[in-house]
Amino acid sequence: MQRLVHLLGGLEIGGKERVALELARRARRLGLAHELLLFDRDYRDPIEHLDPGDVPCTLLRRGKGLDLRFTAALAGWLERERVEVVHAHNDSALVYGVLAAKRAQQRPRVVGTFHTRPSHSTLAGRLACRWASKRADVVTAVSPDLRRDLVNWGWLARCRVVWNGVDVDEYRPDGPTDGWRGRLGVAPGALLVGHVGRFHRVKRQRDLLEAARALRDRAPPLHVAFVGLGPELAAFEAEVQSERGISVVPRVHDMAAFYREIDLFVLCSIEEAAPLVLLEAMACARASVTTDAGSMVEMLAANGPAPCGRIVPQRQPEALARAIGELASDERARRELGLRARERAVSEYSEEREWQDYVRLYRGEAEGSRALAAAE
Numbered sequence: 001m002q003r004l005v006h007l008l009g010g011l012e013i014g015g016k017e018r019v020a021l022e023l024a025r026r027a028r029r030l031g032l033a034h035e036l037l038l039f040d041r042d043y044r045d046p047i048e049h050l051d052p053g054d055v056p057c058t059l060l061r062r063g064k065g066l067d068l069r070f071t072a073a074l075a076g077w078l079e080r081e082r083v084e085v086v087h088a089h090n091d092s093a094l095v096y097g098v099l100a101a102k103r104a105q106q107r108p109r110v111v112g113t114f115h116t117r118p119s120h121s122t123l124a125g126r127l128a129c130r131w132a133s134k135r136a137d138v139v140t141a142v143s144p145d146l147r148r149d150l151v152n153w154g155w156l157a158r159c160r161v162v163w164n165g166v167d168v169d170e171y172r173p174d175g176p177t178d179g180w181r182g183r184l185g186v187a188p189g190a191l192l193v194g195h196v197g198r199f200h201r202v203k204r205q206r207d208l209l210e211a212a213r214a215l216r217d218r219a220p221p222l223h224v225a226f227v228g229l230g231p232e233l234a235a236f237e238a239e240v241q242s243e244r245g246i247s248v249v250p251r252v253h254d255m256a257a258f259y260r261e262i263d264l265f266v267l268c269s270i271e272e273a274a275p276l277v278l279l280e281a282m283a284c285a286r287a288s289v290t291t292d293a294g295s296m297v298e299m300l301a302a303n304g305p306a307p308c309g310r311i312v313p314q315r316q317p318e319a320l321a322r323a324i325g326e327l328a329s330d331e332r333a334r335r336e337l338g339l340r341a342r343e344r345a346v347s348e349y350s351e352e353r354e355w356q357d358y359v360r361l362y363r364g365e366a367e368g369s370r371a372l373a374a375a376e
Contacts (some may be wrong), residue, residue, distance in 0.1 A: 002033075002084035002085045002109070002362060002363075003033040003081070003082055003083050003084050003085070004027070004032070004033065004034045004035075004083070004084065004085040004086075004087060004362060005034075005035055005036070005037045005078070005081070005083050005085075005086055005087070006020040006021075006023065006024055006034065006035070006036050006037070006087045006089065007037050007039070007086055007087065007088045007089065007093040007096070007097050008020050008036070008037075008038060008039075008088075008089040008090070008093050009038065009039055009040035009041065009090075009092065009093070010038050010040050010041035010042070010043075010049070011036075011038065011041075011043050011049045011050045011051075011052065011057075012041070012048065012049055012050075013048065013049065013050055013198075013229060013251075014198065015115050015116075015142075015164070015273075015275060015276045015277075016089050016090060016115035016116065017050050018050060018276060019089070019113070019115060019142075019164060019276070020036065020087070020089050021036070021050055021052060021055065022167075022351070023087070023355070023358060024036060024052075024055045025053070025055055026351070026355055028054070028055060034055070035055060035056035035057065035058070036052060036055055036056065036057040036058070037057075037058050037059075037060060037074075037077070038057065038058070038059045038060070039059075039060055039061060039062045039070065039074075039092075039093075039096065040061070040062065041059075042057075042059040043057060047229075047250070047251055048229060058077075060073055060074060060077060062096070066128070068099075070096065071096060071099045071100050071103065072100075072103065074096060074097075074099075074100035075099075075100040075101075075103035075104045078100055078101070078104050078108055079104050079105060079106065082106070083108050084108050084109065085108055085109045085110075085111065085362050086100075086101060086108050086109070086110050086111070087111045087112075087113065087358075087362075088110060088111070088112045088113070088136070089112075089113055089115065090113075090114055090115060090116065090118065090119065091114070091118035091119060091120060091125065091129045091155070092119070092120070093112070094110075094112040094129065094132045094133065094136060094139070095128050095129060095131075095132045097110050097112070097132075097136070098110055098131075098132040098135045098136055099132075102135070109137045109362070109364065110135075110136040110137050111136070111137060111138055111139075111140070111358070111361050111362060112132070112133065112136045112138070112139040112140065113139075113140050113141070113142065113162070114139070114140070114141045114142070114146060114147075114150055114156075114159070114273075115142050115164075115273060116146075116271075116273055117146070117149065117150070117155075117271070118150075118155055126153075126154055126155055129155050129156065130154060130155060130156060130157055133155075133156040133157050133158060133159070134157045134158070137361075137364065138160060138361050139156055139158060139159050139160070140159065140160045140161060140162045140361070141159050141160075141161055141162075141273070142161070142162065142163060142164045142273050142274045143161065143163065143164075143273045143274040143294060143295035143298075144161050144295060144298070145273065145294050145295040145298075146273040146274075146294065146295070147159045147160070147161050162354060162357045162358060162361070163274055163348075163349055163353075163354065164274045164275075164276055164279060164349065164354060165279070165349055165350050165351035165352070165353055165354025165355065166276065166279040166280055166282070166283045166345055166349055166350065166351055167283075167350075167351045168283050168345055168346050168350050168351070170256055171255075171256045171259065171279075171280045171283035171284050171345075172256070172283065172284065172342075173260065173284055173285040173338075173342060174260075175256060175257065175260060176254070176257050176260075177257050177258075177260045177261040178254060178257040178258070178261070179261075180192075180225070180257070180258055180261035180262075181261055184223065184225055184247045184249075185223075185247070186223040187221055187223065187245075189220055189221070190220060190221040190222060190223045190245070191220050191221070191222050191223070191263045191264065191328045192223050192225065192261060192262045192263050192264075193208075193212070193222055193223070193224045193225070193262065193263065193264045193265075193266055193324065194224075194225050194227065194258065194259065194262035194264070194265050194266070194281075194286075195208055195224065195225070195226050195227065195228075195265075195266050195267065195268075196227045196228060196252075196255070196258075196265075196267075196277040196280075196281075197227075197228050197267065197269065197275075197277060198228050198229060198230035199226075199228050199229065199230030199231065199232040199233040199236055200230045200231060200232060201232065202269055202270050202271040203228075203230075203267075203268070203269050204268045204269060204270055204291075204314075204315065205226055205232075205236060205268075206236075207268045207315065207316075207317045207320055208224060208226075208266055208268050208317075208320060209224070209239075209240065209246070210317035210320075210321075211317045211318075211320040211321035211324055212224045212245065212246065212321075212324075214317070214318065214321040215321055215324060215325050215328070216244075216245065218325060218328075219329075220328055220329070221245065222245055222324070222328065223245045223246075223247070224245065224246055224247070224266075225247045225248075225249060225258075225262070226246070226247070226248050226249070227249045227250075227251075227252050227258065228250070229250050229251065233248070233250065236248065255277075255280060256280070256284060259280060259281050259284035259286055260284055262281075262286060263286075263287075263328075263334060264286065264287055264288070264289065264324065264327055264328070264334060265277075265278070265281035265286045265287070265288045265289075266288070266289045266290070266320070266324065267288070267289075267290045267291070267296070268289075268290070268291050268312075268314075268320055269290075269291055269293045269294075269314075270291065270293055270314045270315065271293055271294065272293040272294030272295070272296055273294045273295060274294065274295050274296075274299060275294070275296070278290065278296060278299060278300075279299070279345055279349050281341070282299075282300075282308065282309075282341035282342065282344060282345040282349070283341075283342060283345040283346070283349075284342070285338035285339055285341060285342040286338050286341065287308075287309065287310075287327060287333070287334040287335075287337035287338045287341065288300060288308075288309035288310070288337070288341065289309065289310045289311075289312060289320065289323045289324055289327065290309060290310075290311060290312075291311070291312055291313065291314045291320075292311050292312070292313060292314060293314055296309075296311070297311055299344075299349070300341070300344075301340075301344060306340055307337070307340070308337050308338075308340035308341035308343075308344050309337060309341060310323045310326075310327065310337075
C-alpha cells in the first residue's frame, strides 16, 4: 500500500476530522503508512480536539488567502516524505492538494472527499474548487444529496459517492453504559432522549428544547441530554441552567456507552450530509427522530417498507414534539425501529465497506464498487 497523507485544516471535533483520523488509525493497525498533515491548527487539547494518539501528525501552517508559499512548502514536503497518495478533506484541502501535487516531481495521486458543503462561498472559491476537482484523480462526497448539490451548484465538475461508515463492533447494542442515567439525574421511569452535535445554528438544538418543553407535563416524563461543543454552547448552557429535565454534556469520550443508555436519538438539523452520529445511534439499535435534512431520509429508509426512524420537517418544533411523544409512549415501536436501524447500519453503512471503497480509490481501482456507483 502506498504512503498516504490525510490533508485537512485541524482536528476540531467534527465528522470530517473523525473520518480522516479513523481512516488513518485503521490503516496503521494494518501496518500501512498513513498520517495526518494539518495546515491551520495543531492538536491542542483532548477537550476541544480529537487526539491523534499514535498517528503521526504534522503541522505545516498556511497563510491567509491563496497562499502560494504554502503550496510550495507542501509540494516540497510531499517530495521529501515520498507521499504517493494525498487524501484531501473538503474544499481548501482539495485546492492545495492539487496545486502541490502538480508542483511535485513525483506527482502523488489526489483523492478528495467532501464531508460538508464548501466553507468558502465566494465566486473565486467556487471556481478554484471546480478547477481542482477536474485535476484531482477522483473526488467523492459522503452522500448522494451532497454530491448532487456540489455538482449542480458548480463547485465540482465530477463527483462520486462514498458513504460514511460506522464501526459496528464498537457501536453495538450490548456493552457498558457508564451509568449515564444516574450521572445525569434522570428520574426513574423517565425517557432519556439524546442529541449529539455542535452547538451551531444549523443544528437547531433549540427546536428540540422547545419540543421538550411542550412535552414536559406528559407521561412518561422526558429527560433530554445535549452533547457537544461549539460557538453557541455557552449561551445554551446559560439558558437551561436551572431547567428541569435538561442536561448539557460538552464532551463524551465513550459515545457508544452513551447511545446504549438513551431511549431515543434526535437530530433536528437544517443542514446535514451523512452524519456519523446518526450512524452510531443506529448501530447501537436506537430509534431515531430526525429532520428531512441531507440524506438522513435515505439513511433511515424512511420512504421504504421497513423504516428505521421517524422523519419530521425542519424548523417545526411542534412536529418534533409529536414524533417524540408518540415514540415515548410506544416502547415496542422504539424497539422495532432500533432493531431495523442496527440491521441497516451493519448491512449498508459499516466502516469495513467505507474502508474498502477508499482503498479502491487509493489504488485507482474504483470501478465495480456498488457504493461508488453514483459516478460523474
